[in-house]
Amino acid sequence: MRQTFVSQLRWVFCVAAGLLFVAGGAMQSAQAQLALVGAAKVDITPKQRVRMYGYGSRITESEGIAGRLKAKALAIGGEKGEELAVLLTVDSGDVPGELRAEVLRRVQSKTPLKPERFMLCNSHNHSCPDLTGTASMTAAQSERITAYARRLTDLLEKVVLDAITARRPGRLSWTRGTVGFATNRRVLKDGGWTGFGCVGGALADHSLPLLRVVDENDQLIALVVNYACHNTTLRGNFKQIHGDWAASAQEFIEADHPGAVALVTIGCGGDSDPCPHGTVKLCEQHGRAMADEVKRLLQGKFTPITPELVARSRPLEVACHEPPALDELRKRVGQSWALGRVLAELERGQKPAKTRTVQIATWVFGDDLAMVFLSDEPGVDYALRIKSELDGSRLWINAYTNEITYYIASKRVLNEGGYEARNSLSNTISYGIPERVQPPIEDRIVERVRSLLPDGFAAD
Ligand SMILES: [Zn+2]
Numbered sequence: 001m002r003q004t005f006v007s008q009l010r011w012v013f014c015v016a017a018g019l020l021f022v023a024g025g026a027m028q029s030a031q032a033q034l035a036l037v038g039a040a041k042v043d044i045t046p047k048q049r050v051r052m053y054g055y056g057s058r059i060t061e062s063e064g065i066a067g068r069l070k071a072k073a074l075a076i077g078g079e080k081g082e083e084l085a086v087l088l089t090v091d092s093g094d095v096p097g098e099l100r101a102e103v104l105r106r107v108q109s110k111t112p113l114k115p116e117r118f119m120l121c122n123s124h125n126h127s128c129p130d131l132t133g134t135a136s137m138t139a140a141q142s143e144r145i146t147a148y149a150r151r152l153t154d155l156l157e158k159v160v161l162d163a164i165t166a167r168r169p170g171r172l173s174w175t176r177g178t179v180g181f182a183t184n185r186r187v188l189k190d191g192g193w194t195g196f197g198c199v200g201g202a203l204a205d206h207s208l209p210l211l212r213v214v215d216e217n218d219q220l221i222a223l224v225v226n227y228a229c230h231n232t233t234l235r236g237n238f239k240q241i242h243g244d245w246a247a248s249a250q251e252f253i254e255a256d257h258p259g260a261v262a263l264v265t266i267g268c269g270g271d272s273d274p275c276p277h278g279t280v281k282l283c284e285q286h287g288r289a290m291a292d293e294v295k296r297l298l299q300g301k302f303t304p305i306t307p308e309l310v311a312r313s314r315p316l317e318v319a320c321h322e323p324p325a326l327d328e329l330r331k332r333v334g335q336s337w338a339l340g341r342v343l344a345e346l347e348r349g350q351k352p353a354k355t356r357t358v359q360i361a362t363w364v365f366g367d368d369l370a371m372v373f374l375s376d377e378p379g380v381d382y383a384l385r386i387k388s389e390l391d392g393s394r395l396w397i398n399a400y401t402n403e404i405t406y407y408i409a410s411k412r413v414l415n416e417g418g419y420e421a422r423n424s425l426s427n428t429i430s431y432g433i434p435e436r437v438q439p440p441i442e443d444r445i446v447e448r449v450r451s452l453l454p455d456g457f458a459a460d
Helices: 014-020 025-030 097-108 139-165 244-256 280-298 326-333 337-347 380-389 411-416 425-429 441-452
Strands: 035-043 070-076 085-090 118-122 168-178 182-184 186-189 192-196 207-215 220-227 261-266 272-274 303-305 309-313 316-319 355-358 360-365 369-374 395-398
Touching: 035 139, 035 207, 035 220, 035 261, 070 139, 070 220, 070 244, 070 261, 085 139, 085 261, 097 118, 097 139, 118 261, 168 280, 186 411, 207 280, 220 244, 220 280, 220 395, 244 261, 244 280, 316 425, 316 441, 326 337, 337 425, 355 425, 360 441, 369 441, 380 395, 380 411, 380 441
Parallel strands: 085 118, 220 261, 369 395
Antiparallel strands: 035 070, 035 168, 070 085, 168 207, 168 303, 182 272, 186 192, 207 220, 309 360, 316 355, 360 369
């Protein structure tokens, strides 16, 4: 098992500590300590028509722009260079890992930024350019996507550097609210999956953590919210570019709070859809609901966050089974795009993968808050289990981070079967034979998260 770099650097703003604290004991103890913080945003809307992400039924290119796409960056710390951390949110379906790596390489050529301190959170929006599906495109379509990817790389580099440049002394604090539109989408009959729908009352995670970033004078710099739901208000029949509810939420939040940069990260929403769905108006309805909750929360109490951050990253590598003969695999592919991708790799002559990976990282802010970052598409069971087995009152869980390759199905979803199970990591490593790996992937991921967090984050 490969273990990547684990950083234990403490994020102590030692130089700043003596210089930047506000004088006055009582005032100081009630507020978070000062850190360097900066935020920036950039428009990443495509300038020409492109093939769109997310729905197989869309085989033609986009037909205009219904909403703008943005990328936002929040830079924290970094007075000593290596202590910098950057959270980057992108109105994207799936920014490929190589593109993220290129952005990181470019930023690193200008300022030290360690990989586990650079988290790219995809909004997993389904009405944006398809950066991962070039194999199914015509040469001209592929050329337009490649041009967009080149421009996006430049823009992501720019927004990260802009946020770093914009840093000034500020404070972090957080709170949590709830918004109700995320709805479990797995319709079951007799314990088995039968299709997609809006299953009211079934498991969903409605929590809305909110990070508030202000400068020394309490002026808002950034507001970061997290919500566990697919960005699929707009469906396959919608042919225009739009950032779905996450983009609408950002626009409303920024309009409500001029000067603030709004960022949205997505939680474990692998089996949750926004309900109701189907129109731009409903994107705006969901975005407005989120912005209203942010407005309400800003009137209330926030927990200060110490500007002391430990970032750790340790991917979980899961061994693959021996691949079957290609003819056998072709029979198994059925309705699994995840297996289809594996088949395409083998048909191109690629060696069978020995392992498949889930990226897992944590940012721990002293005793105040731990952010968990998971790659891919974990379902709601992961968030609920991690928050119940650890101290959920101090946890913030981001999914869709850095790369999206498959669903991460829970034991429950694997037993029920259906879409997310067929396109899961579990199904990929076993080439379509239902998972029987021990210990189960769900247990391994929860254990890995637990191992990355300090003991103080254990549940009482
Ligand atoms: Zn998805």
